[in-house]
Amino acid sequence: GAVVSQHPSWVICKSGTSVKIECRSLDFQATTMFWYRQFPKQSLMLMATSNEGSKATYEQGVEKDKFLINHASLTLSTLTVTSAHPEDSSFYICSARDIERENNEQFFGPGTRLTVL
Amino acid sequence: KNQVEQSPQSLIILEGKNCTLQCNYTVSPFSNLRWYKQDTGRGPVSLTIMTFSENTKSNGRYTATLDADTKQSSLHITASQLSDSASYICVVSASGGSYIPTFGRGTSLIVHP
Numbered sequence: 001g002a003v004v005s006q007h008p009s010w011v012i013c014k015s016g017t018s019v020k021i022e023c024r025s026l027d028f029q030a031t032t033m034f035w036y037r038q039f040p041k042q043s044l045m046l047m048a049t050s051n052e053g054s055k056a057t058y059e060q061g062v063e064k065d066k067f068l069i070n071h072a073s074l075t076l077s078t079l080t081v082t083s084a085h086p087e088d089s090s091f092y093i094c095s096a097r098d099i100e101r102e103n104n105e106q107f108f109g110p111g112t113r114l115t116v117l
Numbered sequence: 118k119n120q121v122e123q124s125p126q127s128l129i130i131l132e133g134k135n136c137t138l139q140c141n142y143t144v145s146p147f148s149n150l151r152w153y154k155q156d157t158g159r160g161p162v163s164l165t166i167m168t169f170s171e172n173t174k175s176n177g178r179y180t181a182t183l184d185a186d187t188k189q190s191s192l193h194i195t196a197s198q199l200s201d202s203a204s205y206i207c208v209v210s211a212s213g214g215s216y217i218p219t220f221g222r223g224t225s226l227i228v229h230p
Contacts, residue, residue, distance in 0.1 A: 004160075043221060045220075046220075105163070106218070
């Protein structure tokens with residue numbers, strides 16, 4: 001149980017295009033999902049907290065108009081990187097919080113590798 | 118400011134040997150501490166989770182310890198295997214609020230045959 005999936009697992013796009021990444025909790029409901037970005041040999045950096053049915057909360061320095069987050073259901077959150085540029089190339093990871101479990105444990109997705117040419 | 122420091126930054130060991138990774142934190146008020154294993158190009162996978170009252174917890178060849186007084190934790194890997202090569206991340210959560218955890222930078226472990 002407690003599986004989180006991401007789609008796609010990798011994507012290559014041209015500069016200026018938009019890319020949508022999906023994060024799904026497969027066997028539990030997640031009122032809160034988190035989006036992280038990870039550069040090579042760096043730790044995960046929280047970008048935003050996605051709450052079902054309400055606006056996402058963005059961390060300082062993260063442009064909300066560039067990284068659009070939608071959490072329309074209890075099992076799905078999407079991150080759209082708008083007008084992507086090469087500096088947006090990174091490994092994007094989502095996690096979902098299972099409120100039914102002890103300590104509200106977070107479960108991570110497998111990540112999405114974004115390469116912007 | 119909540120911080121999590123891990124050491125060493127990287128570690129190379131021979132297959133079959135044991136090793137210990139360290140984690141120091143300043144997160145307060147403390148809720149729980151987790152150790153994750155992250156393979157290259159994959160999402161983190163939970164190894165152990167410990168709350169304030171727990172001093173040690175094992176998961177197969179992985180044993181985590183927690184000293185809440187000194188705010189230190191360690192992850193001990195016994196009889197290492199090639200598949201243990203990964204990044205090990207210490208994550209500490211504070212109680213109350215939004216449960217957003219603080220991540221360490223990770224220790225990169227390489228196990229050589």
